[in-house]
Every structure is written in structure tokens, then in C-alpha cells.
Amino acid sequence: MPADLDRRLLHHLSGSGLFDRPGLALLAVSGGVDSVALLDLMFCVAEELGLNLAVAHIVHGISQEAAEAAPEVQKLAHSYRCPFYVEELELGEQATETAAREGRYRALRAIQQAVGARYLVTAHHFDDQVETVLYRFLRGSGMAGLAGIPAKGPDGLVRPLLPFEREELKRWLSSRFHNPATRPAIFDDPANADSRHDRSWVRHHLIPFLRRRFGAEFDRRVEEVANHASDDRAAWNSLLRELPDLNLRQEAGTIQVARAPFQRYDKLLSQAVLRAIAREIGCRLGRTHSELLYEFIRGSS
Numbered sequence: 001m002p003a004d005l006d007r008r009l010l011h012h013l014s015g016s017g018l019f020d021r022p023g024l025a026l027l028a029v030s031g032g033v034d035s036v037a038l039l040d041l042m043f044c045v046a047e048e049l050g051l052n053l054a055v056a057h058i059v060h061g062i063s064q065e066a067a068e069a070a071p072e073v074q075k076l077a078h079s080y081r082c083p084f085y086v087e088e089l090e091l092g093e094q095a096t097e098t099a100a101r102e103g104r105y106r107a108l109r110a111i112q113q114a115v116g117a118r119y120l121v122t123a124h125h126f127d128d129q130v131e132t133v134l135y136r137f138l139r140g141s142g143m144a145g146l147a148g149i150p151a152k153g154p155d156g157l158v159r160p161l162l163p164f165e166r167e168e169l170k171r172w173l174s175s176r177f178h179n180p181a182t183r184p185a186i187f188d189d190p191a192n193a194d195s196r197h198d199r200s201w202v203r204h205h206l207i208p209f210l211r212r213r214f215g216a217e218f219d220r221r222v223e224e225v226a227n228h229a230s231d232d233r234a235a236w237n238s239l240l241r242e243l244p245d246l247n248l249r250q251e252a253g254t255i256q257v258a259r260a261p262f263q264r265y266d267k268l269l270s271q272a273v274l275r276a277i278a279r280e281i282g283c284r285l286g287r288t289h290s291e292l293l294y295e296f297i298r299g300s301s
Contacts, residue, residue: 005172006044009160013049018151018158022050023118025158026085028108029055029077030123031069031187036076037169038123038161040176043080051119054083056111058104069187076184085111097197112156119156124149127166130222134210135202137225142287144236144275147229154282236276248277255281262297270294 013019027042029035039055046053055077059067070086077084087107112120129148136145151159161169177183195201210218240248247258255277262270271290278285285293 005164005168006041009041009164010045010048012163013045013160016151018160019049019051019119021118023052024054024116025051025119025121026054026056026108026112026115026117027082028104028120028122029057029073031057031073031076031185032123033170033173033186033188034123034125034128034161034166036184036186037173038121039076039080039082040173042121042160043082053080054085054115054117055080056108057084057086058107059086059088060100060104072185072187079184083115085115087111097199109155117156119158121158121160123161124159125161125164125166125169126219126223129162129226130219131199131203131207133222133226133229134207135199138198138202142275143229144233144279145229145284146225147233148226150230233276233279236272237279240273240276240280243273246273248280250280259297262294267291267294270297 019025025042025046027035027039029039039053042051042053055073057070057073057077059070067088074084074086087110089103089107108120111117133146133148136148139145149159149162151162153159173184195204214221240246243261245258245261247256249256257277262273265273271287271294274290274293275285278290
């Protein structure tokens with residue numbers, strides 16, 4: 001039910017430890033339904049979690065329409081008594097999805113560092129998880145990629161809305177703002193609906209088709225795939241701590257391991273361990289690159 005979504009969110013966050021210490025949480029707010037719901041829900045639970053909130057907005061420079069959201073997001077942030085920070089990029093109309101995502105995260109991280117925020121919070125939700133798992137499958141991702149979007153990433157990255165569907169977020173906002181005069185302006189980035197981009201095509205064409213074919217079971221089946229893959233990824237990460245001869249050391253965004261064990265491990269085990277090590281610092285190491293790294297380690301003296 002939408003009326004208790006804030007309590008369900010608080011229960012989820014209290015049990016998951018995503019915000020394990022008090023501090024400043026920088027919310028990434030684009031002005032779309034998802035991120036506006038994130039701001040409203042986090043405002044409802046922030047005090048109980050010991051959090052102060054700030055809002056960051058990135059103007060990616062892909063379309064003129066996108067630039068029009070910034071003033072509305074600023075007004076929205078001020079209505080919640082949150083400091084507002086904006087960063088303008090100039091990616092251009094031909095920017096790929098990957099370039100836009102990487103540019104946005106670089107800008108958000110820069111703001112996070114500048115303001116000293118302990119957490120960077122994004123509005124990814126259950127539907128995004130389904131889309132990501134399916135998209136990665138189509139790109140030939142391995143098990144780690146099929147685990148989808150993690151709830152917690154490096155350097156305070158947190159995604160608190162992953163258990164909740166987009167429709168729940170929309171209903172929450174509708175229940176909170178009955179009066180159209182007080183309802184926040186919602187901005188839908190045109191780039192998100194552009195089917196020239198693969199993820200947009202998956203979102204607007206492939207997933208609706210699969211839902212019509214398989215019904216409600218489709219989302220749950222994808223979720224099961226993600227859960228199995230996530231368990232597999234977590235097991236490999238735990239294994240790193242059970243291999244003391246690796247001499248694993250991590251600091252300042254780098255990771256160091258001993259070379260000697262890879263002279264004993266077979267090729268497949270070595271590559272799996274290397275991929276798990278890369279994930280520790282937020283890096284995805286695909287099959288080809290893990291094989292090249294393995295050959296480099298084996299060949300070095």
C-alpha cells in the first residue's frame with residue numbers, strides 16, 4: 001500500500017544497514033518520478049536514520065529539454081530545506097548511454113567529495129533491476145553482471161529503493177500530493193524514451209512484450225536469476241578472505257595481492273578470483289580481460 005511506503009522503507013533500511021552511520025546523504029535527483037519519490041521518502045525517514053540530506057542535479061547537455069529541469073529541482077530541494085548542488089556537462093546529442101552514465105557519476109562523485117557527503121544516494125528501483133539484468137544478459141554478461149544492481153557500492157554509494165516497484169513510487173507521490181497546486185513538477189528526460197539507445201528499447205519495448213507473454217511471473221523469474229547470481233558473487237567475495245596466501249590489501253581505491261598463488265591455481269579458478277578482486281574496488285573485469293591479466297601474472301617474473 002502506498003500509504004505505508006515510508007515505514008516499509010525505514011524497515012528495509014534499518015535491517016539492511018545501508019546507512020550504517022549518521023552523516024550527510026547526497027541525493028541524485030533528476031526531476032523524474034523516481035528521484036522525486038526518493039527525495040520525499042528519504043525526507044520522511046532521514047531523522048530516524050540520523051541523516052542530513054542534500055540534493056545534486058546533473059545537467060548532462062544531451063538535450064535542451066534536460067536543462068529545463070534544473071530550476072524545478074532547485075525549487076524542490078529548497079522546499080525540503082535541502083542544500084542544492086548542480087553540475088553542467090556538455091555531452092552533446094550523440095552521447096551514448098554509457099558516456100552519459102559515466103559522466104553523470106563522475107559529476108556526482110565530484111559533488112560528493114566537495115561537500116563531504118558520507119553517502120551518494122540514487123533512485124534505482126525494482127524495475128531498474130529487472131531492466132539491468134535483462135540488458136546485461138543480452139550483452140553476454142557473466143554471473144557477476146547478472147546479479148544486477150547492488151544495493152551498496154563503493155565510497156558510500158547507496159540504492160535504498162531497489163525492493164520497490166516504480167508504480168509504488170508513483171502511487172506514493174500521488175498519495176502525498178493530492179492538491180495539484182502543491183504537486184512537484186515532474187520532468188521526464190526525453191533521452192530515456194529514445195529507442196535508439198539499447199536500454200531504452202529494452203525498457204519500452206522488450207520488457208512490456210515479455211510481461212504480456214509471461215505475466216507477473218516474468219519479473220519474479222528475472223529476480224530469481226539476479227538473486228542466484230548475487231549469492232554466487234557474494235560467495236566469491238567471501239572466499240577472498242578465506243585465502244590468506246593472497247595477502248589481500250586494499251587502500252585508496254587500489255588493491256594488492258600476492259602473485260605466487262596464481263602460479264598454483266588453475267586458469268579458471270585464477271580468473272574467477274581476479275574478477276572477484278576487481279569487484280572489491282568497483283571494477284568489472286570481463287572474461288577477456290581477466291584472461292589477459294591471468295596470462296600477464298603467469299608470465300611475469
